[in-house]
Amino acid sequence: MTSLISDNAQSCCVLSPVQGPAGSELKRRIQELCGENVLECYQCGECTAGCPVAYAMDIAPNQVLRLAQLGLEDEVLSSSAIWLCAGCETCYTRCPKGVALSRVMDACRQLALERGVKPKELSIAKFHDQFLTEVRRFGRVHELTLTALYKMRTRDFFSDVFTGIQMFLKGKLALIPSLVKGRDEIRKLFARPRRGSSEK
Amino acid sequence: MRIGVFVCWCGSNIAKTVDVEKVVEAAREMPGVVYATDYKYMCSEPGQNIIQDAIKEHKLDRIVVASCSPRLHEPTFQRCVEAAGLNPYMVEMANIREQCSWVHDRTPEATQHAIDLVRMAVAKVAKNEPLTRSRLGITRKALVIGGGVAGIQAALDIADAGYPVVLVERTPSIGGHMAQYDKTFPTLDCAACILTPKMVDCASHPLIEIWSYSEVEEVNGFVGNFEVKVRRRAKSVDESKCTGCGLCLEKCPVKDIPSEFDEGTGTRRAIYRPFPQSVPNKPVIDRDHCRYFQTGKCGVCQKICPVGAIDYEQQDQVVTEKFGAIVVATGFDVWRDERAMAQFGYGKYPDVISSLQFERLMNASGPTDGKIVRPSDGKTPRSIAFISCVGSRDEEHGYPYCSKVCCMYNAKQALLAKDKLHDVQTYVFYMDIRANGKGYEEFVRRTIEEYGANYIRGRVSRVYPDGDQLVVKGADTLLGRPLEVRVDLVVLATAMKPHDDAKELARKLGISTDQYDWFSEAHPKLRPVEVLTDGIYLAGACQYPKDIPDTVAQASGAASKVVGLFSKEAILSEAMTAYVNEDTCVGCGLCVEVCPFGAIELVEVVDREKSTRDNQVMKKVARVNEGVCKGCGTCAAACRSGSARLRGFDTKQILAEIDALADAALAGRQ
Numbered sequence: 001m002t003s004l005i006s007d008n009a010q011s012c013c014v015l016s017p018v019q020g021p022a023g024s025e026l027k028r029r030i031q032e033l034c035g036e037n038v039l040e041c042y043q044c045g046e047c048t049a050g051c052p053v054a055y056a057m058d059i060a061p062n063q064v065l066r067l068a069q070l071g072l073e074d075e076v077l078s079s080s081a082i083w084l085c086a087g088c089e090t091c092y093t094r095c096p097k098g099v100a101l102s103r104v105m106d107a108c109r110q111l112a113l114e115r116g117v118k119p120k121e122l123s124i125a126k127f128h129d130q131f132l133t134e135v136r137r138f139g140r141v142h143e144l145t146l147t148a149l150y151k152m153r154t155r156d157f158f159s160d161v162f163t164g165i166q167m168f169l170k171g172k173l174a175l176i177p178s179l180v181k182g183r184d185e186i187r188k189l190f191a192r193p194r195r196g197s198s199e200k
Numbered sequence: 201m202r203i204g205v206f207v208c209w210c211g212s213n214i215a216k217t218v219d220v221e222k223v224v225e226a227a228r229e230m231p232g233v234v235y236a237t238d239y240k241y242m243c244s245e246p247g248q249n250i251i252q253d254a255i256k257e258h259k260l261d262r263i264v265v266a267s268c269s270p271r272l273h274e275p276t277f278q279r280c281v282e283a284a285g286l287n288p289y290m291v292e293m294a295n296i297r298e299q300c301s302w303v304h305d306r307t308p309e310a311t312q313h314a315i316d317l318v319r320m321a322v323a324k325v326a327k328n329e330p331l332t333r334s335r336l337g338i339t340r341k342a343l344v345i346g347g348g349v350a351g352i353q354a355a356l357d358i359a360d361a362g363y364p365v366v367l368v369e370r371t372p373s374i375g376g377h378m379a380q381y382d383k384t385f386p387t388l389d390c391a392a393c394i395l396t397p398k399m400v401d402c403a404s405h406p407l408i409e410i411w412s413y414s415e416v417e418e419v420n421g422f423v424g425n426f427e428v429k430v431r432r433r434a435k436s437v438d439e440s441k442c443t444g445c446g447l448c449l450e451k452c453p454v455k456d457i458p459s460e461f462d463e464g465t466g467t468r469r470a471i472y473r474p475f476p477q478s479v480p481n482k483p484v485i486d487r488d489h490c491r492y493f494q495t496g497k498c499g500v501c502q503k504i505c506p507v508g509a510i511d512y513e514q515q516d517q518v519v520t521e522k523f524g525a526i527v528v529a530t531g532f533d534v535w536r537d538e539r540a541m542a543q544f545g546y547g548k549y550p551d552v553i554s555s556l557q558f559e560r561l562m563n564a565s566g567p568t569d570g571k572i573v574r575p576s577d578g579k580t581p582r583s584i585a586f587i588s589c590v591g592s593r594d595e596e597h598g599y600p601y602c603s604k605v606c607c608m609y610n611a612k613q614a615l616l617a618k619d620k621l622h623d624v625q626t627y628v629f630y631m632d633i634r635a636n637g638k639g640y641e642e643f644v645r646r647t648i649e650e651y652g653a654n655y656i657r658g659r660v661s662r663v664y665p666d667g668d669q670l671v672v673k674g675a676d677t678l679l680g681r682p683l684e685v686r687v688d689l690v691v692l693a694t695a696m697k698p699h700d701d702a703k704e705l706a707r708k709l710g711i712s713t714d715q716y717d718w719f720s721e722a723h724p725k726l727r728p729v730e731v732l733t734d735g736i737y738l739a740g741a742c743q744y745p746k747d748i749p750d751t752v753a754q755a756s757g758a759a760s761k762v763v764g765l766f767s768k769e770a771i772l773s774e775a776m777t778a779y780v781n782e783d784t785c786v787g788c789g790l791c792v793e794v795c796p797f798g799a800i801e802l803v804e805v806v807d808r809e810k811s812t813r814d815n816q817v818m819k820k821v822a823r824v825n826e827g828v829c830k831g832c833g834t835c836a837a838a839c840r841s842g843s844a845r846l847r848g849f850d851t852k853q854i855l856a857e858i859d860a861l862a863d864a865a866l867a868g869r870q
């Protein structure tokens with residue numbers, strides 16, 4: 001078995017707080033965006049143990065929090081983990097300290113976009129964006145439009161086609177989008193500046 | 201000789217495996233047995249009545265009870281026969297429960313085994329002789345060795361119960377390590393605020409004598425009757441005249457001696473008291489550094505003293521005093537091995553300090569008046585790294601054990617540092633956080649969550665200077681990555697260790713130590729305050745690393761043991777003790793070596809065989825101190841000439857047992 005440290009020897013963390021307040025800045029922004037104090041985490045690993053998508057992540061969910069505690073912003077924001085998080089909240093349900101990691105993940109995604117960090121999982125970011133575009137337009141998601149536009153954006157036309165046909169045949173994919181009442185209010189909601197970014 | 205045998209059923213414990221009736225029948229045929237019977241519960245009141253009635257009716261003079269372990273009920277049956285007029289040592293127990301019925305199935309062999317055990321007991325009891333326990337007096341005065349918080353608490357508790365105490369302390373003041381601390385976890389009580397009232401209580405208590413600047417030289421005797429020699433070192437200050445005004449402390453020209461109390465972070469003079477609230481509050485002269493004692497010239501303190509208390513002619517006094525009990529409360533030392541700590545640059549870089557030194561820097565009565573500054577340039581640090589487990593949990597360089605308190609004082613120091621210096625960044629390198637005490641875990645979380653201490657899980661490999669800062673190279677094992685942090689000050693949580701001379705004191709006291717030289721308790725769970733030697737008790741960190749609450753609790757425990765001992769009218773000595781036949785003893789000293797209680801010593805006696813009327817020849821023989829002997833029999837087993845014997849387990853008794861067993865086997869077991 002090789003040691004963990006030598007595997008990652010090239011990526012030694014250098015903490016130099018005296019030269020700048022960057023470390024505590026990340027903690028502060030996360031708390032501002034989602035209300036969670038990352039220092040509350042004591043790294044027991046319960047979140048990683050229960051996470052259904054941890055296997056696919058480049059760093060484990062508890063390490064996202066650990067990096068945030070150390071203020072290593074670039075590493076957190078450029079990870080795939082923050083994008084792969086499905087927001088199922090198993091971590092939050094089981095966390096002995098009551099840290100809502102799923103909210104921290106969300107805050108990190110926001111921060112990544114805000115700071116112009118290219119999402120490690122670009123297609124997921126595009127899906128999120130398309131999803132919100134749908135909601136803004138119709139007040140709810142129209143699956144067929146979402147799928148079509150998502151495929152246009154990612155230029156991946158053929159994956160899941162068979163599933164799509166089956167869903168269509170079973171009447172799961174409506175041809176015409178249904179609209180909700182009060183779409184004006186929804187647009188107003190989207191137009192309202194986000195609290196977190198108001199100072200920028 | 202009229203032996204009675206009483207076989208117990210122990211409900212079904214014995215009777216379901218052993219044919220009790222058959223055992224009784226067989227016992228009736230054994231030599232010397234005039235009466236045998238059985239009963240369901242021999243230890244019950246009706247059972248004991250059966251024995252007492254039989255003693256009277258059949259004029260029995262020796263009794264065998266075949267039942268359980270003597271450990272459980274020998275005292276019961278001894279009291280029973282004593283009430284019927286027999287000597288209590290004329291009872292033997294045949295253990296046919298633990299050593300027979302519990303380990304066998306119901307077979308004829310099980311019953312035969314029980315019969316054999318009874319046969320052996322009968323053979324042995326035939327050779328028993330009446331023994332008596334002598335009553336020993338008690339000197340109702342306690343000696344407490346060590347004037348830290350453990351010794352202070354023990355002394356106060358014993359004295360409050362009404363018994364006089366002598367508190368011996370090696371340094372010029374009582375108070376110990378606790379007096380050095382700034383605040384205490386997890387309540388952040390100021391250490392001095394809660395300790396100094398207790399120190400003053402000790403000084404003013406009519407039943408407590410404080411012998412500071414003194415050391416125990418020799419301990420003799422046994423429980424209730426110890427005779428202790430204490431060297432009271434010359435203070436060169438006449439305590440009866442000194443008012444503690446402190447004028448001499450200001451005028452002494454030797455100023456640059458590193459202060460032991462400040463762990464070298466400050467200095468003291470040649471005439472000094474360790475700290476302003478010292479008890480007793482009168483200074484002593486450190487003769488090794490005093491200009492008068494070294495060169496014969498100076499005498500400033502004598503000239504300046506308004507009451508003429510300075511006495512250069514004072515001599516050490518060796519005082520011998522009797523005590524009934526001793527509480528050992530000598531505490532701990534901290535690991536100071538600079539070579540082993542080279543990786544952290546301790547002793548090399550001035551800004552790498554120990555936790556105890558940091559404690560003095562934070563303390564308002566310390567050398568910096570409580571300002572946290574770097575020893576190198578006096579600047580306020582903007583970042584501090586605390587390194588745990590320095591010498592603890594380190595088999596290769598220090599000690600394999602956990603020092604138990606470091607996790608907590610690291611958290612406390614990180615919290616207080618942040619409290620005093622608002623913009624300081626704190627880093628705590630740890631292996632595990634061990635915060636198992638009341639309010640401890642919550643305290644550590646508070647340090648992390650509210651005071652923003654950066655806890656990093658991993659040991660530190662190296663500390664090296666870079667500019668005027670220090671780089672700490674460690675790892676974050678939670679991320680599995682190496683990590684570096686630049687800081688202004690590094691604080692090492694050095695291991696707690698026994699004093700270098702702990703083993704020496706243990707030898708004087710005749711108590712044992714473990715592999716690290718911590719004093720050993722009699723039983724790790726059920727007798728944590730006692731040692732194997734009666735009348736000596738342990739309090740505090742001289743036994744193992746302890747925090748203040750545990751130390752104080754144990755000190756009160758030790759005090760209650762002392763008070764319990766002193767409230768007895770007299771001590772009954774063991775009856776089953778060893779003795780030495782001085783005519784046959786060759787004085788080889790093997791028994792002295794093997795005795796676990798230090799009860800045997802070699803003495804010189806007249807050799808009656810070789811001496812003539814005109815020429816007295818002396819020889820060395822072993823002699824057992826019966827007050828100390830516990831009757832374990834190790835000496836009797838080790839003695840090559842058969843001179844050391846154990847009462848109640850004499851060779852002839854044990855041989856009789858073996859003969860009885862062999863005879864039965866030879867006779868083909870009828």
